């Protein structure tokens with residue numbers, strides 16, 4: 238829950254200030270968790286996860302849970318992709334994977350009290366719609382067998398859709414299983430860009446699938462775009478933004494492509510000389526923000542936009558917006574139980590991640606163990622900083638008094654170093670601060686990650702750049 242009293246600052250869209258953006262153009266996390274995954278370590282074992290799960294039944298007694306399922310398979314490989322995935326055409330690979338998801342579910346379902354219903358569920362990947370109809374049906378039957386799914390209005394079940402792998406009929410089937418939020422990868426509608434990134438997806442196909450999601454009364458439809466891909470220009474990406482606005486999704490993410498081939502090998506297929514220059518990328522970003530604002534979308538923060546009547550925009554204006562591994566959400570307070578290779582759970586005061594290779598995942602489950610390979614147990618300081626970073630990322634503001642009350646600290650003493658850094662940002666025009674609070678200015682909004690970074694104690698200690706650039 239938010240500590241900050243909502244204010245009129247939240248309804249303001251960002252202002253594009255080129256000088257400020259250039260000054261702060263350096264790598265930083267998106268804070269889908271704090272601490273970020275770089276501090277996870279192997280001292281956190283599956284035994285520790287089990288302890289945290291048991292503790293969560295006490296501290297979050299009868300409280301619903303959130304389930305995440307990772308489906309790692311993709312039919313083809315998009316060259317820009319930085320996700321954990323396996324490219325294959327062989328659909329039967331998913332049969333074996335489902336066998337092992339069941340093994341993991343059997344262990345996990347014994348850890349969580351049956352009174353804890355599944356209020357939120359997300360299928361991510363990879364490509365969840367890689368599954369055939371029969372595999373999807375089996376997967377839903379398994380989840381139903383091991384976890385108490387709900388069928389009321391409170392249900393918040395979302396799925397990532399690859400428009401190339403579904404039809405109107407399959408969307409209707411997925412909706413009948415209870416999914417009410419759909420998230421679609423689009424990236425760019427220009428055929429030249431699509432060819433260069435190995436993702437051919439005609440605009441008509443995308444708009445038909447969005448229309449299919451709209452026809453099943455989805456609670457939200459979200460579209461991902463990426464700027465900074467090969468051969469993109471200001472004019473070409475303007476057409477992409479216009480085309481997507483025309484399709485009228487409820488939410489939009491406009492991500493910056495981070496070219497890091499040393500970390501993500503598919504990116505080696507992208508030639509650096511084909512990428513737009515930094516000045517062009519900035520112009521693309523500015524144009525995207527302006528077009529989306531003119532079309533009535535509200536800037537939620539960290540690359541995300543939503544229609545003013547969407548639940549995310551409403552949650553931001555009433556102070557209940559939160560952030561978790563899926564980005565902005567209204568359910569981050571729930572224990573997140575992640576299932577599948579490489580997936581990350583957030584349970585009680587811990588994060589834990591499953592092994593990243595299928596071979597290891599299968600071998601560990603064959604031994605009857607949970608496939609956790611690393612994680613992190615949050616301490617008091619982490620919890621305090623996590624709450625602050627949530628507040629800034631979601632509300633564009635921070636009220637020092639409410640933090641002092643909640644965590645029993647003296648804000649000025651505890652954060653003297655951070656306050657010095659914030660003062661510099663105030664002079665630069667990123668925020669306005671007085672002795673008891675600050676809020677992020679319209680010019681600071683697209684740099685909100687940087688303001689969060691001030692409170693990241695681990696980032697201060699870190700030397701290597703493992704994050705994408707902010708812009």
Ligand code: SF4
Pocket residue numbers: 310311313314315318319320322362363364399422
């Ligand atoms: S972007 Fe999506 S569909 Fe493409 S390779 Fe990555 S996970 Fe698979």
